[in-house]
Amino acid sequence: MNIPYDLKYTKNDEWVRIEGNVGTVGITDYAQDQLSDIVYVEIIVAEGEQVSQGDTCATVESVKAAADVYLPVSGVITAVNEDLPDAPETINSDPYGKAWMVKVELSDPNELDGLLEAEGYQQLIASKE
């Protein structure tokens, strides 16, 4: 299972990459593996929208399940991956790269302290197996 060291994770299998004051959000390799073939993704937040940690930002559907994607951080949406809904399978093939979902300008960087590091996330999924 690929768990990059430079990202932060949530218990709900989202990741966030911090660059300056902006966090890029997606779902983890483990999440895509559990969902299996992803056939549909709908991003339900828009650029400029004020969002809070825990808000739903997207819904992902696979051939066997549907899951909401929750935001790991609060702030303002600065970008939405417009290409993703046309190629939902990207979430399976490149979960940490092309399959990013939204970018958030952080309003409360302290929230990051409550997220998991790669090691902690690894332990979490190991305990689920």
Place this chain on the structure above:
Amino acid sequence: MLATIGVERLEDLFQDVPASFRFPELNLPPALTEMEAFAEMQDLASANESTHDLVCFLGAGAYHHYIPAAVDAILRRGEFLTAYTPYQPEVSQGTLRAIFDYQSLITSLTGMDVSNASHYDGATAAAEAVSLAYANFRGKRTKVVLSPNLHPHYRQTIHTYNHGSAIEITGEQVDIRMGPKALIPLIDENTALVIVQYPDFFGRIYDHTALVEAAHAKGALVSISANPLALGMLKAPGEFGADIVTGEGQPLGIPLTYGGPYLGIFATRTEYVRKMAGRLVGETVDNRGQKAYVLTLTAREQHIRREKATSNICTNQGLMALASAVYLSLLGKHGLRQVSELCYHKAHYAARQISQLEGYELWNSTPFYHEFVVRCPLPVEEINAYLLENGILGGYDLGQDYPELESHVLLAVTEMNSREEIDLLVETLAEVPHE
């Protein structure tokens, strides 16, 4: 078998049920032989007076139409009659194909892009439209504008579905004499859905284009509950720009029964398909390139989406959907139009004759389909009792749902009513006041 599972007596299997509930004394009459039971059932059945014995002018949502014999012959085939949920396409091609044909027929009749495999009845289908709209706006729009001219039972069902939810229903206070335009001032930026009926509960035909435009201007969706048989001659609701079309499919080859099974029609535009409840069959090709049918977009449904699903409905009225598909196929486009026009013209003949009677008056002058409202010189209950004595099943007493329409009756005329029957109704109505 008891020995194999390690239990001594059959009674031991029930030990999880509290002892006091285990073998209750049932207050039942002594057992009957098959012959006795059959005779008793026959007695019960013949206590009913049905449309076989009476001349019927009762409609209000369920209509007496002719059903070609081929409909029943096909329905009773074991492959259709006993089939359960077609989850396994490799053994269910016949059922899946039939549902796909039903969906195709409904989309062309309603002017929509997609139809689901059906709901329970017209009322539940109308209520599911609210769930679609609410889910479409992710709960951010909470208002539903409901026409008072939608069938009262459908409105009750909509209220029941949304009891305790965030949805606020308005519109039923509007003057029923007004057309759909009266709803326009109620539509705002918080409105998720506008619901109207076409032809409306009173049989009136309105053009809904302006209403749909006004709703869309505020970003709201519009659902039209339509009589599918009327669509044989009227403009399809899709042409008004409707986002959802629902309806009661009973007029399409399904017999009149108390409590159903009936058929809930539900069709919408492609962009809302993932928010649509219910089963959906799609056409595809198998691994040998042959045309095949499967349940599709199932991730919408409750068994996958769980609490995030739009609705908890994922079953359909498979056999009734098949009945209507067979009915529509047998009649064809021209046949359907013919039946539809027969209903229309016979109803207009009846309305004209009745309006010439002393004491009776047509309630409004709006164009109507095969139902119309008549103001009567006596309470409808008394008139209907007199008609029944004369072998006629009278119309629907509107006073029970609309206090302002006391002594107003809703009469339905279909292709089943001969001119003689209509003349008999007119003569009998003429006799009533002079009793």
